[in-house]
Amino acid sequence: MEVSIEQIIVRIVQEVVRELKARNVTVVYGGSTPVSGVQGRSRSETIDMSAYKTPVLTENRLQRLHELTGEVIVPEGTIVTPKARELIRRKNLKIVTINGGQ
Secondary structure: OOOOHHHHHHHHHHHHHHHHHHOOOOOOOOOOOOOOOOOOOOEEEEOOOOOOOOOEEOHHHHHOOOOOEEEEEEEOOOEEOHHHHHHHHHHOOEEEEEOOOO
């Protein structure tokens, strides 16, 4: 069996976060918003689409998210491509829409 150092780190962090949550400690990664309800993931990322007249969420953009991301925040009216929808289902990501083009 072969396990990468990244996989070991992720497992250790998940266990530590689980223990901290059991002690009612909220863990925030790099200033991100804590996410609840997304198993194994506790990071939320806002995708800046202010430069786009019509924001489009693509598979390529989702693939560049941090591996602990469980929630993606996009502006209301964002078009989600079919490949992005597939990846959202596969990674069990939660998509949250907000008002404004942030």
